[in-house]
Amino acid sequence: MREHLREALNRPVDIAWLAAFRILFGLVMSVSMFRFIAYGWIDRFFVKPTFHFKYWGFAWVPAPSHTTAHVLFWVMAGLAACICVGAWFRVAAPLFVLGFAYIQLIDATTYLNHYYLALVLSALLAVSPAHRAWSVDAWRRRSSSTHIPAGWLWLLRAQVGIVYTYAGLAKAQSDWLLEGQPLRIWLSSLTSLPLLGPLFAWDPTALLMSWAGFLFDASIVIWMSWRRTRPFAYAIIIVFHILTRVLFPIGMFPVIMVLSALVFFSPSWPRDLWARLRRQSSPSPVANVATAPAWRSPTVTLASLFVLFQLLMPLRHWLYGGNVLWDEQGMRFSWRVMVREKNGSVNYVVKQTSTGRQWEVSPRRYLNRIQENEMSGQPDLILQLAHHIQRDFAARGIEGLEVRASAFASLNGRPAAYLVDPNVDLAKTHDGLAKADWIAPDPHLPLPRLRAISAR
């Protein structure tokens, strides 16, 4: 069995798909870095905030200075360009992964699923032989590979497949499938769009689109895996992601998914496409087969562990119980894309136990609007700020404090409810991987029945 698996994973496949993926991915990442530079996001997200939220276990990651941050993004754009053209790939790609991981770790309020996906894909690329064809490196060494072990193809397919499938499974809940929420909320604000707008004012549209989104995400991997349906499925992928890009401000996510889905095509698709463009009946045959290093046992083990991690990580919320969209335990790194509309409001009450003195502290004292908006729906971030407030008071010589949060949230338009137990002293509460009993459970309030409004 193991031999069969290793044999299958080492079956030589055309390297063209991986080289094309490297070129497109590097290009998109380079554009992405330039967007940060051009839109002023570097200062807004990483430099100007006086306090940064950290991921659990990564509180030690320092925030960059103004100069470091700006230099970093220019360097990252250059590294992404190196990945694109395959120049100094073995150095550029790992450095890009490290730099991108660092950017993600600076502030947890900047977390987006597509940034996480970009990080994972760039890490897979960095260890792959993607530079062995159609690259500056191959040209400089005057040697290139024509084939690579099929394991790389299956690894990328597994990763992209997991993203789609879990994004579909995340929609298998009553708000999405029975009420069409939160899509109903979002579409109701888009009724002024030309052509599509009037459709969004039609009541059944939200539910129909919710089901369409669920069925698309949950089944697209099947249709992309089947040769007969693949071209139609890819056309649907393009239409789907263009539509999401038009309707929602989701940045580079649609572009990344459209290019990632190419891994489901035949490994020779770039050669086939090139042949068609040149009006040849079939692609030019590969002259001499030269295969990149085979997968040995350690590689197979590492790849298996990686896939296992990706399969289990999004399921961890089952261990916590409760509604992950409410308590957020198990929310990140689980491909729950566009499944909730959540707004919160937080205020802190700080009490000095020895004197009884009390202060009401607004989060805006420490956060900008974007950070406050993100924090107010995520209990672990609310806890982090409570600890920061405690430290700030201590630095002013005010010690022996209890910090409580008056934190409320509204999920998918429901009436607001307590998100954090207001009686818990957060100063003495620690974040961790265990179930957080200081988070108030989802009160299961009824959903409001929204009616979309015609634009004019």
Added chain:
Amino acid sequence: MKKYGLVALVSIATLVWACEKSSTREPVYTGKGGASPIGTGGIPATGGFSFDGGGLGDGNFNETDAPAAPATFTKAALLKGTADCALGLYQQFNTKAAGLQAAVAAYGAAPSAENLTAAQTAWRAAMGTWQQAEAFQFGPAAGTSEVAGQGLRDQIYSFPAVSRCQVDVQLVNQAYAKPDFGNSFINGRGLSALEYLLFYAGAANACPAPSEINMKGTWATLSANELQKRRVDYAVAVANALVPRGQSLVNAWESGGFKQQFETAGTSSKLFATDQAALNAAFDGLFFLEFTLRDAKLGTPLGGTLDCAQKPCPQALESPYSRESTTNIINNLVGVKRLLLGCDASGEAIGFDDWLVAANQAAVADQLRTLLNNALALATTLTPPLEDAITTAPDKVIALREAVRQLTMLLKMQFASVLNLDLPMSVEGDND
């Protein structure tokens, strides 16, 4: 085959429904306040405010023009109603600023007690209207990082970025007499500086002992007459600088085309790709309620904060010299009411509440009206005024701050959710 597909879909839906149904059996959190934190009880909704009373902005500038909510709500009508209301307030402020300029000029020409009273009355009238306009901090009035923002609000009234010490420093160095005074630091001019100059006649300055004017003794060298003369001249300069700023704001809306851009959002507007984006901008400007009104105007003067440990903290009051701090708050809330419930006094004109009703969210609209009226009632019946209440009746001030907090909570959560109002379209995300 189709049958199987249909069966599969129905099965999934049933399964999901069953799972969700069973999950509702989990214990419901019964912490303090339960699941409905935003109260609706308390002061009767009728309130006690008036659009016409005393130092309040008269606010009836366009009651006859304000269109009643149409039978069928449209966002286009809301955009127009909002734009008309904002521009109407700005125009009204302009008229009053011109009156203020004339009154202060008359006081400058003949500094009599009678002329001072007339200038103070004119200041109250202009301030009353401006405090209502504070609810409309979007477009040219907003900061330069916002859509079409020119920072004109701060040029007219920069609270809480005000500095009485800066005014005193400029009294000494006579910066107000320089040609570029209109472009000097915003905390040394505008309506706040004018209040200090027109209502305060004391000999002391507001700067700390180690400041330059006290260390070098330059303040002490000013005689009472010289100080008075400089205050009058400074007031004239501030009033003169105020009028062009107000006119710039009106011009930006009219000839600058912002009104048209706002009203045509989602169609021909180059500034707002969708009507929702324009309404987002108006909504975003409302958050002065939280940071300026609740925290700076009510929270800080109560004292015991990190910024002012003493309790109370009268130096943090918004208008301590004119004793108009309460009136300012009432006018702020009237402005918010104009934006959210309709520009006319009766609330019949189109407002965000009509949007809520059209979106089948009448209960949220009712809650909004109740909370807004509660806050207004508490502010209107705040006796003694804020300047004394923070000392003698802090509980009343705390109750008002709590009412404003509940209003902002509703706006930030359920109101924002059901209308899909959010930060301006400058931030991307995937709602995760």
